Amino acid sequence: MRAVVVPGKQKGYVIQEIPDPIAGKDEVVIKVERAALCYRDLLQLQGYYPRMKYPVVLGHEVVGTIEQVGENVKGFKEGDRVISLLYAPDGTCKYCQIGEEAYCHSRLGYSEELDGFFAEKSKIKATSLVKVNGNVTVEGAVLVPCVTGMIYRSLRRAKLQKGETVLVTGASGGVGIHAIQVAKALGAKVIGVTTSEEKASTIRKFADYVIVGSKFSDEAKKIDDINIVIDTVGTPTIEESLKSLWMGGRLIQIGNVDPSQIYQLRLGYVILKDIEIIGHASATKRDAEETLKLTGEGKISPVIASTIRLDEIDKGYEILKDKRKIGKVLVKP
Ligand SMILES: [Zn+2]
Ligand SMILES: [Zn+2]
Numbered sequence: 001m002r003a004v005v006v007p008g009k010q011k012g013y014v015i016q017e018i019p020d021p022i023a024g025k026d027e028v029v030i031k032v033e034r035a036a037l038c039y040r041d042l043l044q045l046q047g048y049y050p051r052m053k054y055p056v057v058l059g060h061e062v063v064g065t066i067e068q069v070g071e072n073v074k075g076f077k078e079g080d081r082v083i084s085l086l087y088a089p090d091g092t093c094k095y096c097q098i099g100e101e102a103y104c105h106s107r108l109g110y111s112e113e114l115d116g117f118f119a120e121k122s123k124i125k126a127t128s129l130v131k132v133n134g135n136v137t138v139e140g141a142v143l144v145p146c147v148t149g150m151i152y153r154s155l156r157r158a159k160l161q162k163g164e165t166v167l168v169t170g171a172s173g174g175v176g177i178h179a180i181q182v183a184k185a186l187g188a189k190v191i192g193v194t195t196s197e198e199k200a201s202t203i204r205k206f207a208d209y210v211i212v213g214s215k216f217s218d219e220a221k222k223i224d225d226i227n228i229v230i231d232t233v234g235t236p237t238i239e240e241s242l243k244s245l246w247m248g249g250r251l252i253q254i255g256n257v258d259p260s261q262i263y264q265l266r267l268g269y270v271i272l273k274d275i276e277i278i279g280h281a282s283a284t285k286r287d288a289e290e291t292l293k294l295t296g297e298g299k300i301s302p303v304i305a306s307t308i309r310l311d312e313i314d315k316g317y318e319i320l321k322d323k324r325k326i327g328k329v330l331v332k333p
Helices: 039-045 138-142 144-157 176-185 197-204 217-223 238-244 267-272 285-296 310-321
Strands: 002-006 014-017 027-036 062-069 081-084 121-125 129-131 165-168 189-194 209-212 226-231 245-253 276-279 304-308 328-331
Touching: 002 310, 014 310, 027 081, 027 138, 039 310, 062 121, 062 138, 081 121, 081 138, 081 144, 129 285, 138 144, 138 285, 144 176, 144 226, 144 245, 144 285, 165 176, 176 189, 176 197, 176 226, 176 285, 189 197, 189 217, 197 209, 209 217, 217 238, 226 238, 238 245, 304 310, 310 328
Parallel strands: 165 189, 165 226, 189 209, 226 245, 245 276, 304 328
Antiparallel strands: 002 014, 027 062, 027 121, 027 328, 062 081, 081 129
C-alpha cells in the first residue's frame, strides 16, 4: 500500500509503497476513509517530537472502517466505522482506570512511536478506538481526536459555565473555526479574532462577534468580560490573550506555531488577576464520545478548506500554511 513515510529526523517525508499492516491480537486494521493534516505534522517534520521512531508513517488524525480484528479485541467488528485517539493508552494504569487515559504512564503516540495514518490502511490499538455512529459524517468524525474533542476537553478542564464569554484567536484556522462551534454548543458567548476582513465573514457564521486585527484585547473587553481565551496561535497572540481576560479568567494555550520563540510571563499579572493558564493537547475516549454526540446533533459543522489525495500531500501542506484558507485540510487516500 501507499503511505507518507518520515525516514528520519528532519529528513522530510516520502510517498512510498510499504507492506499492508496486519492486526496483532489487541489491534485492528482499518481502511482509512479520511485523515487530516495538522500543524503538529510540521513540528514533527522539524524535529520537535523527541519520541518519534524512524521510519514512521506520518499523520495522527483518522476515521476509517475496520477490515481486520485481532482475537483479543472486544466490542468492535469488521465494517465498524471508528476514529482513533492521538495515542494508545495501556488501559491498565491508575490514570486509565479512572478514564484519564491522556495521562497514561505508558502511552504511545501515533506518528511518534506508532505508525500514523497517511496511508491506505492503518493499524490501531484497541485501547485507542472510539466507535462512530451513522449520524456523524466522515468529515465530522475525523475532526474529533485532535480538534473538536480536544477543544471539548479543554473547556471541560477550564470549567466553562453556560453564559460565560470565550475568545478564540486564530479563528479561521482548522482548530479555531471549530473551537468557536464547540464553545457555542456548550452555551458560551463567543468572540473570534482573525487577521483579515475577508476571513471575518465566514467566522461571523459561527461566532457572536468577530474582531479583526492583532491588537484585540481593548475591543474584546468592551464587548464583555472575557472568561476564557482559547489561544490557537502562540507567541504572536499570548500577550493580547492574557490582557483580554477578566479576573478569574482561564487561558487555554493550544497554539505553538513557533516553538523556538520564548514568552516572558509577568507573574504579578496572573497572580493579581487570579488567572489560570491551561496547556492543552489531547482528548480521552469520554471527550471523543461526547463530542461525536454533539457533532451528530448538528451542533458542530465541519469546515473543510480542501480534501487532497495521498500523492498531493505537498499541495496539502501548502494549503495548510496558506493564511487565506479557512478550516481543515483532509486526506482521502
Ligand atoms: Zn493534529
Ligand atoms: Zn494507562
